[in-house]
Amino acid sequence: MKQISVASPNLNGNEKRYVNDCMDTTQISSGGGGKYIVEFERAFAEFCECKYAASCCNGTVALHLALLALGIKEGDEVIMPVITYIATANAVRYVNATPVFTDVDKDGWNIDVKKIEEKITPNTKAIIVVHLYGNPVDMDAVMEIAKNHNLYVIEDAAEAHGAVYKGKKVGSIGDIGTFSFFGNKVITTGEGGMVTTQNEQIDRKVRLLKGQGVDAQKRYWHLAVGYNYRMTNLEAAIGLGQLENIEEHIANRIKIRQKYYSLLEPYSDYMEFQKTTAQSISINWMTSIIFTSKVKLDRDTICRKLEERGVETRPVFYPINSMPPYKDNESFPVAKYIAERGINLPTHDLLKEEDVEFICNCLLDIIGLME
Numbered sequence: 001m002k003q004i005s006v007a008s009p010n011l012n013g014n015e016k017r018y019v020n021d022c023m024d025t026t027q028i029s030s031g032g033g034g035k036y037i038v039e040f041e042r043a044f045a046e047f048c049e050c051k052y053a054a055s056c057c058n059g060t061v062a063l064h065l066a067l068l069a070l071g072i073k074e075g076d077e078v079i080m081p082v083i084t085y086i087a088t089a090n091a092v093r094y095v096n097a098t099p100v101f102t103d104v105d106k107d108g109w110n111i112d113v114k115k116i117e118e119k120i121t122p123n124t125k126a127i128i129v130v131h132l133y134g135n136p137v138d139m140d141a142v143m144e145i146a147k148n149h150n151l152y153v154i155e156d157a158a159e160a161h162g163a164v165y166k167g168k169k170v171g172s173i174g175d176i177g178t179f180s181f182f183g184n185k186v187i188t189t190g191e192g193g194m195v196t197t198q199n200e201q202i203d204r205k206v207r208l209l210k211g212q213g214v215d216a217q218k219r220y221w222h223l224a225v226g227y228n229y230r231m232t233n234l235e236a237a238i239g240l241g242q243l244e245n246i247e248e249h250i251a252n253r254i255k256i257r258q259k260y261y262s263l264l265e266p267y268s269d270y271m272e273f274q275k276t277t278a279q280s281i282s283i284n285w286m287t288s289i290i291f292t293s294k295v296k297l298d299r300d301t302i303c304r305k306l307e308e309r310g311v312e313t314r315p316v317f318y319p320i321n322s323m324p325p326y327k328d329n330e331s332f333p334v335a336k337y338i339a340e341r342g343i344n345l346p347t348h349d350l351l352k353e354e355d356v357e358f359i360c361n362c363l364l365d366i367i368g369l370m371e
């Protein structure tokens with residue numbers, strides 16, 4: 001039986017050649033200013049329209065570094081959406097600050113910007129926005145609120161490499177952008193991350209902290225309690241190969257969404273898509289749909305039946321405050337609706353048009369819509 005996975009990397013560029021170069025030269029680690037690290041950071045900064053980009057070992061520590069660089073600490077509150085990957089909240093806990101959850105909007109599934117201000121207290125220091133599944137947040141509204149209340153803005157762009165808001169790349173708009181290069185992301189290094197900024201001071205702080213706090217001028221002289229959060233040259237070699245083809249990777253994702261839309265649009269009474277506004281370009285990390293109340297089967301049953309036919313899907317992220325480490329009783333009705341009824345459909349570079357047709361046919365058959 002055909003197996004269709006929800007995500008898969010496409011390593012069809014120079015990745016292997018660059019990795020072999022690392023092997024041949026023994027430059028596999030992170031020391032000595034590895035040439036692929038330097039080049040990957042330079043090219044990624046350019047791609048994101050940012051002055052600075054600092055590599056690190058994954059997207060979670062990219063968030064940790066961002067919070068540390070901004071001086072977020074115990075007693076501080078950080079506003080964030082209640083629907084995101086768990087790492088966004090965990091990073092806030094790593095610095096002993098408190099994540100303050102906010103409901104999401106029912107169209108774009110991102111933080112509901114109309115509900116941010118009611119969450120602000122004298123302890124609020126920052127807002128982390130998450131461009132969920134590659135769909136840009138309404139950044140003008142967020143930046144306006146941040147300016148009025150003197151708050152930092154971190155863009156968790158782990159799912160949104162190359163997404164555009166009003167002509168600007170995500171990760172270039174807030175004080176800091178963070179990215180992940182995990183195996184299922186838009187581009188991958190296996191494990192990896194990046195911290196982007198337009199601010200030299202912030203970039204310097206991030207670099208200090210990710211490299212054990214060592215003085216840039218004096219070896220083995222440490223100025224702060226830092227971390228070993230470095231990316232290896234080997235990972236950066238893969239990343240550079242990936243980045244060279246990122247426009248093609250993104251175009252493929254957008255094409256896949258269009259194919260899904262064209263096949264599922266006639267059933268819009270039964271399924272709603274995550275919506276993008278006219279001012280944004282979503283890079284469609286995961287094509288995502290919600291089953292409306294007209295669908296009688298529950299979401300998990302639909303996923304299981306798709307799995308039986310070889311089609312892997314994922315549920316939309318659970319609201320963070322429904323899980324043990326963050327459990328509270330605050331209700332987020334929109335998040336609840338989306339999380340109970342939403343799924344991510346297979347979305348990756350190697351997926352073919354006929355795969356999308358097969359997936360849609362399975363889905364329509366399972367929910368009883370095939371004539």
Ligand SMILES: *Cc1c(COP(=O)(O)O)cnc(C)c1O
Binds near residue numbers: 084085179
């Ligand atoms: C993947 C992801 C992260 C974490 O990245 P890792 O590289 O897996 O540590 C953080 N935030 C969001 C929104 C993500 O999707």
